[in-house]
Amino acid sequence: MSSIVSEFWEEILDGVYNDVLITDPKGRIVYANSSSEYWFGLREEELLGKSIYELEQKRVFYPSVVRLVLEKNKRQTIIQSTTAGKKLLVNGDIIFNQKGDIQYVVTYSQDITDFEKLKTYVAEVELELKKVKDELASLKNSKKWTNQMVAASRQMKQILNTALMVADSDATILITGETGVGKNVLAKFIHDNSERKGSFVEVNCGSLPENLLESELFGYAPGSFTGANSKGKKGVVEEAENGTLFLDEIGELPLNLQVKLLTLIQEKKFFKIGESKPRHVNFRLIAATHVNLEKKVKEKAFREDLFYRLSVIPLFIPPLREREEDLSEMILLFKNQFNHLHKKKKEFDPQTIDLLLRYAWPGNIRELSNIMERLILTVNSTVIFPDHLPEKVLLVDNSNPLHNIGKKTMYELLDDLELNILKKAKQKCSSTTEMAKYLGVSQPTVVRKMQKYKAHFYS
Numbered sequence: 142m143s144s145i146v147s148e149f150w151e152e153i154l155d156g157v158y159n160d161v162l163i164t165d166p167k168g169r170i171v172y173a174n175s176s177s178e179y180w181f182g183l184r185e186e187e188l189l190g191k192s193i194y195e196l197e198q199k200r201v202f203y204p205s206v207v208r209l210v211l212e213k214n215k216r217q218t219i220i221q222s223t224t225a226g227k228k229l230l231v232n233g234d235i236i237f238n239q240k241g242d243i244q245y246v247v248t249y250s251q252d253i254t255d256f257e258k259l260k261t262y263v264a265e266v267e268l269e270l271k272k273v274k275d276e277l278a279s280l281k282n283s284k285k286w287t288n289q290m291v292a293a294s295r296q297m298k299q300i301l302n303t304a305l306m307v308a309d310s311d312a313t314i315l316i317t318g319e320t321g322v323g324k325n326v327l328a329k330f331i332h333d334n335s336e337r338k339g340s341f342v343e344v345n346c347g348s349l350p351e352n353l354l355e356s357e358l359f360g361y362a363p364g365s366f367t368g369a370n371s372k373g374k375k376g377v378v379e380e381a382e383n384g385t386l387f388l389d390e391i392g393e394l395p396l397n398l399q400v401k402l403l404t405l406i407q408e409k410k411f412f413k414i415g416e417s418k419p420r421h422v423n424f425r426l427i428a429a430t431h432v433n434l435e436k437k438v439k440e441k442a443f444r445e446d447l448f449y450r451l452s453v454i455p456l457f458i459p460p461l462r463e464r465e466e467d468l469s470e471m472i473l474l475f476k477n478q479f480n481h482l483h484k485k486k487k488e489f490d491p492q493t494i495d496l497l498l499r500y501a502w503p504g505n506i507r508e509l510s511n512i513m514e515r516l517i518l519t520v521n522s523t524v525i526f527p528d529h530l531p532e533k534v535l536l537v538d539n540s541n542p543l544h545n546i547g548k549k550t551m552y553e554l555l556d557d558l559e560l561n562i563l564k565k566a567k568q569k570c571s572s573t574t575e576m577a578k579y580l581g582v583s584q585p586t587v588v589r590k591m592q593k594y595k596a597h598f599y600s
């Protein structure tokens with residue numbers, strides 16, 4: 142039994158329901174009261190002398206409040222998960238010696254497992270209620286508002302409302318937005334909500350060389366060129382009869398085909414390769430691009446007249462990072478979808494979700510969906526913790542300290558930035574000497590700074 146607490150106090154502390162741990166400045170546990178077993182699943186004898194860094198790594202608890210107190214040199218209150226399956230609100234207080242150095246860190250917790258469960262339950266019920274409300278509202282004017290399509294943000298709702306308003310018209314639509322934001326999904330949504338009985342036919346203008354793209358679009362007459370199918374070929378323009386033709390990556394359309402597309406839009410007629418008589422068609426055209434078409438027009442790489450013909454109804458889908466409500470709902474959607482698909486029951490630690498919410502998602506929904514599926518398939522434990530995340534997502538926590546402005550002090554924000562710089566340098570370099578050169582500081586400075594954030598570098 143520990144000698145730093147007198148028998149009198151030990152009896153009192155053993156009688157309290159909450160855990161009490163005392164740790165020395167090196168992070169070694171020098172006292173644990175008998176309630177600690179209930180909280181951490183380890184007997185007090187097993188806890189004594191153990192390093193909190195080691196226990197944190199083994200996930201007996203995570204994150205360690207003592208580590209944070211020692212790193213920040215001040216009192217901390219955090220939410221912690223334990224292997225015993227609890228959620229704790231943990232306080233870490235410092236006892237200073239006469240010289241003003243840390244002598245001990247005292248921690249005690251409050252079990253908020255039930256409270257957290259209740260919070261999750263209320264959040265889920267609220268989310269359900271919101272979904273039902275949204276679905277009811279959208280059902281009023283939508284025929285096929287699929288529940289696989291998230292539109293929780295104000296921007297997305299506005300886009301879908303405009304899309305529904307124009308779905309039944311013949312007006313050409315130009316959908317713009319970064320890669321992976323959902324341009325294809327929106328085009329299909331418009332078709333599904335139109336009265337058009339024909340098919341939704343899709344061509345990616347960037348995926349084929351010019352001659353193949355032309356025959357793909359317009360088809361060819363029998364024997365019109367060497368190597369051609371003797372029966373000829375129907376182009377997608379014809380296949381889209383009475384339906385919707387979706388031209389993805391329209392910015393990649395070669396200039397020669399831009400002229401032909403213009404004729405098609407203006408006169409609703411086209412020539413099959415090898416035919417001299419025009420064919421008439423009736424379809425709705427939706428085009429999409431992730432490039433800046435106006436810029437292409439200025440550079441003379443895209444015809445101005447075609448640009449105006451295409452953008453009768455312009456719809457811009459903002460990047461996922463600007464649609465916070467969609468992002469959080471999509472995380473939930475993909476978690477459920479991939480758990481179901483792969484017969485798993487994975488949960489996400491709140492801090493993992495927090496990091497996913499802060500990441501900039503340059504690949505938008507496609508990138509999010511890929512990462513969620515990979516995590517659900519490859520993580521062994523039931524709970525997905527921050528360190529299971531790809532490095533690029535993990536680094537986001539500190540990569541932009543401005544995210545935490547107002548929540549952390551300026552010194553804490555500067556520490557976050559410093560830590561991030563060191564992490565990035567460590568990824569690039571194989572020694573502290575190399576890191577020093579890379580960062581333009583001395584090697585002892587690098588070592589000293591890494592020591593400051595040792596929990597992130599040495600375990």
Ligand SMILES: Nc1ncnc2c1ncn2[C@@H]1O[C@H](COP(=O)(O)OP(=O)(O)OP(=O)(O)O)[C@@H](O)[C@H]1O
Pocket residue numbers: 289290291292318319320321322323324325326327389431471506507510
């Ligand atoms: N609102 C949404 N809700 C749920 N999933 C979505 C939504 N929008 C897009 N997705 C999913 O995200 C992925 C990318 O969508 P999509 O292919 O429509 O993007 P895109 O903008 O057309 O991409 P690209 O520019 O690369 O063609 C798809 O798997 C799609 O199912």
